[in-house]
Amino acid sequence: xxTYEILRDLAVIFISAKLFGLLARKCKAxxxxxxxxxxxxxxxxxxxxxxxxxxxxxxxxIGVILIMFSAGLxxxxxxxxxxxxxxxxIACVGVFVPLVAGSLLYMGFHGAASFGSEEFFKAVFTxxxxxxxxxxxxxxxxxxxxxxxxxxxQTILSAAIIDDIIGIIxxxxxxxxxxxxxxxxxxxxxxxxxxxxxxILGYIIYRIFKIYDEKHVHTRRIPIIAVSLxxxxxxxxxxxxxxxxxxxxxxxxxxxxxxxxAEYIDRRVSINGYMFFAPMFFVGIGLKTSFETMSGEVIxxxxxxxxxxxxxxxxxxxxxxxxxxxxxxDSLKIGVGMMTRGEVxxxxxxxxxxxxxxxxxxxxxxxxxIIVSSIATPMLLKYLFTHDKKEKAKS
Amino acid sequence: xxTYEILRDLAVIFISAKLFGLLARKCKAxxxxxxxxxxxxxxxxxxxxxxxxxxxxxxxxIGVILIMFSAGLxxxxxxxxxxxxxxxxIACVGVFVPLVAGSLLYMGFHGAASFGSEEFFKAVFTxxxxxxxxxxxxxxxxxxxxxxxxxxxQTILSAAIIDDIIGIIxxxxxxxxxxxxxxxxxxxxxxxxxxxxxxILGYIIYRIFKIYDEKHVHTRRIPIIAVSLxxxxxxxxxxxxxxxxxxxxxxxxxxxxxxxxAEYIDRRVSINGYMFFAPMFFVGIGLKTSFETMSGEVIxxxxxxxxxxxxxxxxxxxxxxxxxxxxxxDSLKIGVGMMTRGEVxxxxxxxxxxxxxxxxxxxxxxxxxIIVSSIATPMLLKYLFTHDKKEKAKS
Numbered sequence: 001x002x003t004y005e006i007l008r009d010l011a012v013i014f015i016s017a018k019l020f021g022l023l024a025r026k027c028k029a030x031x032x033x034x035x036x037x038x039x040x041x042x043x044x045x046x047x048x049x050x051x052x053x054x055x056x057x058x059x060x061x062i063g064v065i066l067i068m069f070s071a072g073l074x075x076x077x078x079x080x081x082x083x084x085x086x087x088x089x090i091a092c093v094g095v096f097v098p099l100v101a102g103s104l105l106y107m108g109f110h111g112a113a114s115f116g117s118e119e120f121f122k123a124v125f126t127x128x129x130x131x132x133x134x135x136x137x138x139x140x141x142x143x144x145x146x147x148x149x150x151x152x153x154q155t156i157l158s159a160a161i162i163d164d165i166i167g168i169i170x171x172x173x174x175x176x177x178x179x180x181x182x183x184x185x186x187x188x189x190x191x192x193x194x195x196x197x198x199x200i201l202g203y204i205i206y207r208i209f210k211i212y213d214e215k216h217v218h219t220r221r222i223p224i225i226a227v228s229l230x231x232x233x234x235x236x237x238x239x240x241x242x243x244x245x246x247x248x249x250x251x252x253x254x255x256x257x258x259x260x261x262a263e264y265i266d267r268r269v270s271i272n273g274y275m276f277f278a279p280m281f282f283v284g285i286g287l288k289t290s291f292e293t294m295s296g297e298v299i300x301x302x303x304x305x306x307x308x309x310x311x312x313x314x315x316x317x318x319x320x321x322x323x324x325x326x327x328x329x330d331s332l333k334i335g336v337g338m339m340t341r342g343e344v345x346x347x348x349x350x351x352x353x354x355x356x357x358x359x360x361x362x363x364x365x366x367x368x369x370i371i372v373s374s375i376a377t378p379m380l381l382k383y384l385f386t387h388d389k390k391e392k393a394k395s
Numbered sequence: 396x397x398t399y400e401i402l403r404d405l406a407v408i409f410i411s412a413k414l415f416g417l418l419a420r421k422c423k424a425x426x427x428x429x430x431x432x433x434x435x436x437x438x439x440x441x442x443x444x445x446x447x448x449x450x451x452x453x454x455x456x457i458g459v460i461l462i463m464f465s466a467g468l469x470x471x472x473x474x475x476x477x478x479x480x481x482x483x484x485i486a487c488v489g490v491f492v493p494l495v496a497g498s499l500l501y502m503g504f505h506g507a508a509s510f511g512s513e514e515f516f517k518a519v520f521t522x523x524x525x526x527x528x529x530x531x532x533x534x535x536x537x538x539x540x541x542x543x544x545x546x547x548x549q550t551i552l553s554a555a556i557i558d559d560i561i562g563i564i565x566x567x568x569x570x571x572x573x574x575x576x577x578x579x580x581x582x583x584x585x586x587x588x589x590x591x592x593x594x595i596l597g598y599i600i601y602r603i604f605k606i607y608d609e610k611h612v613h614t615r616r617i618p619i620i621a622v623s624l625x626x627x628x629x630x631x632x633x634x635x636x637x638x639x640x641x642x643x644x645x646x647x648x649x650x651x652x653x654x655x656x657a658e659y660i661d662r663r664v665s666i667n668g669y670m671f672f673a674p675m676f677f678v679g680i681g682l683k684t685s686f687e688t689m690s691g692e693v694i695x696x697x698x699x700x701x702x703x704x705x706x707x708x709x710x711x712x713x714x715x716x717x718x719x720x721x722x723x724x725d726s727l728k729i730g731v732g733m734m735t736r737g738e739v740x741x742x743x744x745x746x747x748x749x750x751x752x753x754x755x756x757x758x759x760x761x762x763x764x765i766i767v768s769s770i771a772t773p774m775l776l777k778y779l780f781t782h783d784k785k786e787k788a789k790s
Contacts, residue, residue, distance in 0.1 A: 003456045003749075004633045004640045010457075011626035018619050058450050061398045062405075224413050224670060231406040238399045245399045271666050275619060354398075 009050050016042050017279035032282055032342060033371050039286015052287045060284035063277030064347050065249045066269050069230040072253015073266040087158035090320045094159065094338050095131045095166045097316030098309060102127030105308045109301055121174075125357050128174045129349055129366060130309040132167030133160045134342025134374075142337070145378075145385055152330050156337035159317065163338065169195075171348055172243045175355070194241040202255040205229065213259045222261045223268035229256070246347055285346055285363065288353065302365035309369050310376070313339040333384050340377045341370050404445050411437050412674035427677055427737060428766050434681015447682045455679035456640075458672030459742050461664050463641040464625040467648015468661040482553035485715045489554065489733050490526045490561045492711030493704060497522030500703045504696055516569070520752050523569045524744055524761060525704040527562030528555045529737025529769075537732070540773075540780055547725050551732035554712065558733065564590075566743055567638045570750070589636040597650040600624065608654045617656045618663035624651070641742055680741055683748065683758065697760035704764050705771070708734040728779050735772045736765050 016038040024034025042049045050056075106123035113119035147153040172191060209229075213222055230252040237248030256262055318335030326334065349366045352358040411433040419429025437444045445451075501518035508514035542548040567586060604624075608617055625647040632643030651657055713730030721729065744761045747753040 003453055004630055006453055006456070007460065007626040007630040007640065008634075011623040011630065014619050014623045014626075018616050022616070055450065055453050058398055058401055061401070065402065220669060221413050221417065224409050227670070228406040228409045231402040231409075235399055235402040235406065239403075245402065268666060268670065271663060272670055274615060275622065275663065275667055276671070 013283045017283050035282035036286045039283035043287035059280040063281035066273040068246045068250040069253045072250045075254050075257045086324045090159040090317050091162035093320045094317040098130035098312040099127035101308050101312035102130040132344035133163045133338045134340045190241050198251050210259050213261050223265045226265045298361040302368050305365040306369045310339050336380045341373050408678045412678050430677035431681045434678035438682035454675040458676035460644045461668045463645040464648045467645045470649050470652045481719045485554040485712050486557035488715045489712040493525035493707040494522035496703050496707040497525040527739035528558045528733045529735045585636050593646050605654050608656050618660045621660045693756040697763050700760040701764045705734050731775045736768050
């Protein structure tokens with residue numbers, strides 16, 4: 001491919017991503033959904049104007065790294081500590097229930113698998129796709145409804161953030177086991193070492209960066225150094241610890257989330273993200289999706305996948321909230337608020353596709369899950385909050 | 396190469412580019428010089444930490460496209476018209492003299508070449524590398540000295556802008572002839588058709604974009620659509636007209652330079668540029684440079700190249716200024732102000748390397764030219780302007 005030919009692909013991707021993103025927003029769906037649909041339409045799945053290529057894959061990889069870095073940067077450690085314990089418990093159960101439910105769903109379709117087998121691994125991976133709530137979508141919905149600062153809103157937010165972290169750790173563990181010849185103890189040791197090193201080195205890096213940042217606040221070099229740090233951590237995580245590069249990027253974001261220029265870095269990264277790299281990621285998902293495998297069983301699996309993913313979150317998180325003395329209505333809201341899935345589910349799916357753990361039929365299921373959850377959540381939350389208000393007005 | 400391995404290369408490129416860029420600025424040289432040096436140091440030329448790769452090339456290509464798009468967006472058509480005619484004449488002669496002088500220099504080293512031969516083409520290409528004044532460096536120097544708004548300053552600025560346009564047209568013509576089997580008449584026809592279409596379609600696109608922009612001013616979609624337009628024009632120029640993609644990008648910038656959001660688009664593009672793509676371009680130049688060919692003749696050629704490039708601009712532009720009734724001092728200032736070379740010379744060189752017209756020894760000469768001119772120009776201009784002030788104070 002001549003170098004200039006990538007320009008055509010880029011232009012088609014950018015314009016279609018924006019067009020379908022805006023269309024999705026018109027339909028009250030998140031723009032991400034539109035971007036994936038754009039990929040489906042321009043890709044080999046339908047029109048075939050753009051073919052997946054190494055360059056698009058590499059740009060997409062940078063895109064997802066930047067998304068995770070940005071998510072890390074937006075972490076509010078103080079807030080996290082405040083609504084801490086309850087949110088932590090909700091998040092843990094909210095990860096555990098879908099993980100188990102998803103694994104069982106896979107086994108339901110492919111037969112029971114013995115612990116440690118390849119099939120067992122695939123089952124657990126299926127569950128891990130279901131674990132991570134999409135903080136972005138959740139926050140946006142709560143903001144729109146004006147309940148972000150309510151107790152319920154704060155709990156959902158904190159739980160969603162912790163959920164994200166746990167989800168990524170789960171993914172790291174699961175992906176660490178991908179090599180059947182590897183030693184689980186060694187992998188566990190590596191993960192622990194990585195987390196310990198992240199905390200220690202992270203703290204040192206944070207202190208040094210903070211001092212440097214104070215001296216050079218708001219200069220161009222700050223975001224460049226920050227992004228380089230993110231790339232290095234992502235690279236080191238994957239290369240030397242067998243840990244997903246997105247985990248490294250996310251931790252790099254958390255390390256820097258309290259420096260003075262965190263928001264400035266985030267803004268710079270986001271501008272790059274939304275303009276060049278993030279669309280490549282979401283459109284790329286669509287490009288890679290193939291509907292050739294849309295047999296009856298695939299459709300059945302996709303429907304089952306969506307139902308299990310949604311219900312396991314509502315029931316898991318809702319039940320814990322009830323135990324933690326929220327009333328029934330608020331517990332249900334928390335459960336529903338936690339059921340949105342977005343980028344992270346896509347990222348994990350993509351990772352699985354790259355590694356050959358799952359096949360393209362999963363993309364269909366996950367895209368269906370994201371579309372259904374991100375349309376259903378806002379509508380359900382809106383209903384629950386306004387219904388609640390009316391009840392209170394009556395009494 | 397695993398996808399995540401590009402992250403390491405990117406981090407090394409970003410950090411070294413920033414480091415050496417800042418170092419260059421400390422030494423009063425443009426940051427661009429530092430970024431090229433960074434590429435020389437980390438590349439196969441010295442340390443060999445980063446090897447040139449397809450991905451780096453493609454990112455660099457996007458980088459130079461964005462640089463030219465930004466230069467187009469910053470074009471001030473009104474200003475251009477005002478100091479118009481004189482600047483136009485200065486620019487034309489300022490392109491013509493180095494073009495001829497550069498061609499003669501090449502023939503001096505490689506023997507006279509008959510019109511239309513491969514060697515003649517290489518000679519003209521050598522001359523065309525010398526044509527384009529770097530607007531960026533010139534503007535920055537004049538700003539620093541506080542003479543940007545003086546008559547001399549305005550004339551230099553306008554001439555430098557026109558010079559850039561003419562330089563690109565010359566490059567387009569020269570590159571259009573790269574295929575010895577092609578029909579010069581057809582190429583000329585294509586170039587004329589391209590320019591005519593650019594004006595007509597450009598005006599239509601401008602009107603439509605203007606209306607759309609007014610409705611959606613300062614929204615995220617504006618820069619995305621603008622950049623997509625730039626990519627499409629770059630692609631179409633190269634693919635269907637055999638015209639350099641950077642020319643298309645530059646014209647796309649000029650088309651949009653008068654819409655309401657031109658500055659907003661430019662800012663968005665620049666943020667992407669300076670963070671991700673532009674460093675890839677400048678560092679990439681260094682990565683591609685090889686000093687293995689540093690024989691005595693190469694050094695001699697490089698020194699001759701620099702001298703001819705600088706003197707031909709000073710003499711060509713200065714003489715025209717004198718004819719246009721500037722006094723001797725101001726004429727000299729205009730000549731010196733026009734002698735800075737930067738991105739565009741690199742871009743043309745890079746183009747020639749990609750197409751196999753010139754060899755890597757040219758990089759050495761061009762890098763030397765940029766370093767010498769961008770250090771000598773500020774110093775000489777400063778001397779001339781302050782010397783002038785003292786003379787006036789005396790009399």
